[in-house]
Amino acid sequence: xxxxxxxxxxxxxxxxxxxxxxxxxxxxxxxxxxxxxxxxxxxxxxxxxxxxxxxxxxxxxxxxxxxxxxxxxxxxxxxxxxxxxxxxxxxxxxxxxxxxxxxxxxxxxxxxxxxxxxxxxxxxxxxxxxxxxxxxxxxxxxxxxxxxxxxxxxxxxxxxxxxxxxxxxxxxxxxxxxxxxxxxxxxxxxxxxxxxxxxxxxxxxxxxxxxxxxxxxxxxxxxxxxxxxxxxxxxxxxxxxxxxxxxxxxxxxxxxxxxxxxxxxxxxxxxxxxxxxxxxx
Amino acid sequence: xxxxxxxxxxxxxxxxxxxxxxxxxxxxxxxxxxxxxxxxxxxxxxxxxxxxxxxxxxxxxxxxxxxxxxxxxxxxxxxxxxxxxxxx
Numbered sequence: 212x213x214x215x216x217x218x219x220x221x222x223x224x225x226x227x228x229x230x231x232x233x234x235x236x237x238x239x240x241x242x243x244x245x246x247x248x249x250x251x252x253x254x255x256x257x258x259x260x261x262x263x264x265x266x267x268x269x270x271x272x273x274x275x276x277x278x279x280x281x282x283x284x285x286x287x288x289x290x291x292x293x294x295x296x297x298x299x300x301x302x303x304x305x306x307x308x309x310x311x312x313x314x315x316x317x318x319x320x321x322x323x324x325x326x327x328x329x330x331x332x333x334x335x336x337x338x339x340x341x342x343x344x345x346x347x348x349x350x351x352x353x354x355x356x357x358x359x360x361x362x363x364x365x366x367x368x369x370x371x372x373x374x375x376x377x378x379x380x381x382x383x384x385x386x387x388x389x390x391x392x393x394x395x396x397x398x399x400x401x402x403x404x405x406x407x408x409x410x411x412x413x414x415x416x417x418x419x420x421x422x423x424x425x426x427x428x429x430x431x432x433x434x435x436x437x438x439x440x441x442x443x444x445x446x447x448x449x450x451x452x453x454x455x456x457x458x459x460x461x462x463x464x465x466x467x468x469x470x471x472x473x474x475x476x477x478x479x480x481x482x483x484x485x486x487x488x489x490x491x492x
Numbered sequence: 493x494x495x496x497x498x499x500x501x502x503x504x505x506x507x508x509x510x511x512x513x514x515x516x517x518x519x520x521x522x523x524x525x526x527x528x529x530x531x532x533x534x535x536x537x538x539x540x541x542x543x544x545x546x547x548x549x550x551x552x553x554x555x556x557x558x559x560x561x562x563x564x565x566x567x568x569x570x571x572x573x574x575x576x577x578x579x580x
Contacts, residue, residue, distance in 0.1 A: 366527050366564035369539035370555035393534070413536050417543070451512050 217278050221287060224275045225432060232268040239267075242482035249485060252401035253476040265477040269429045273317040276433065280319045283326075287433055292324060294423075294439035301421050302331055307376030309415050310425040311386035311442060313468060316478040320427030320435035321383070322359075332380040336361045336372060369414060376420050383425065386411040386464060388481065396454055398462045401469050405486045412457045412464070416448040424467060428478040442467070500571040507567070510544035511537055522568040530566075538564055550580035 217224075236243065246266055250258035280288070301308045312318070318335070325333040337360055361371045372382045386408065389395060394413075395406040415422045421444050427437040442464065449456035472479055504517035507526075511533070524530040527538070542553040557563065563573045 363535060365561070366533075366535055366538040367553075367555040367557075367560040368535040370542055370553060370560075373539060373542075374555055410534075410536060414539075417536065417540055 217282055217284065221275075221279065221433065224278070225272075228268065228271050228275060232264070232271040235271060236264050236267040239482070242267075245481070245483050245485065246479070248488065249401075249472075249479055249481070250476060252403075253473050253479070262477075266479055266482075269477050270480055270482075272432070273319065273429055276317065276429075276435075277319045280323050285323060285327075288323070289434045290320065290323060290327070291430075291434075291436045292439075293436060297441055298423060298425075298439040301423065302379065302381075304421070305379045307331070307379050307420055308381050309376070309411070309418075309420050309422045310381055310383045310439075311411055311422060311464065312383050312425055313385060313387035313471075314480040315387070315468075315471065315475065316426050316428035316480070317435060318427070320429075320437050321425060323435075324427070324437050325381075329381070332359075332375060332378065333383065334359050334361050334372065334375050334380065335383040336363055336368060337385070338363050369417075372414065373418055376418055382420075384411045384414065386424075387468060388485075394454070396458055396461050398458065398465045400465045400486075401472065403486050403488070405465070407461050407465055409454065409457055409461065412446055412460050413448065413453060415443070415446040416457070419445055422446060424464075424471070426471065426478075428475045438471075440467070496572070496575070499575045500567055503571040503574060504567055506544050506548060507541055510540050520567050522571075523566050526564060526566060526570070541570075545574060548580075549574055549578040551577045 243263060246263055247258055250262055254262065276288075279285075298308065312321070312335075322333075361368050372384075375382050388406075389408040389410065394409040396409055397404040397406050399405075400407070422442040424440045424442050425438065427435050430436050443460065446457070446460050500522050501517055504520045504522075507513065507520065508515065508517050520531065527533045527535075533541075546552050553560075553563070559573075563569055
């Protein structure tokens, strides 16, 4: 399927997107409810069908683009990068930088930025199941990138992150959800408390690295905007009382993430009950 | 006390201190799993242990060591690895 799409070209793939997205949309009532729940909060009104369908379409579009971008077929793509100077400033300091990502927009767009001449190495920490999928996907499609994913769950995962930072590299980690095992704290997000992982903040505090927020949003066919925004030059915590001492930074993250979610509501890819309000999860 | 047991209790104390565990070093079973089941540590804890080990014993635990699964498997294995590689 992937092979066919990349051979036939982008136009054919794009035409197939509508039926695929409609199929996803119609066959995923839980996900539809989750999108509605998010959009009520983010848009501040009752979403219509067009609103509800849009994230399914954009999600499908990012999957299609992934096939092209991973394959190195960047021709025809427009990548706008916002905040690159801020990232470069931090890179120039040589201490590396932690990038807090989220399930908002496309990882591939960010990877494409890395490929277009990031002067330092970039790795992404990912949960085992995802990592295995992503790693085998990359091994098949782009062997050169296979090394860039660090699977979480092995005791030495964070050592690899530390060594990458010591070499001045960038370490990406998802800061908006955990697979259910990690430590979380509930902080206000779009009007109600939601659980956010502590892990990324603990990592930054332990390694004393600067932290930025990074995400790449789909803005139109083959168009992405990748944003790098400052978060903290360093995160400090009281080791005896980690959860309480990190609450302020997690709150700060959630409020910035709220701002981003309102700015790009149709790139929200957390297709589950984010606030655990109705037990949909 | 044999030296193996001495280093084990020293490393147990180091772990308890570095991670602020609410238990005594003696309560760590030397053969129990440190991660997942057992003591239930995670990879950030492993990082903190590695940082504490480098400060105390003067050598780095590295991610490219193929034996990491084994080294981090239990207190006994970790202590033995430290004993073999320590430079201070």
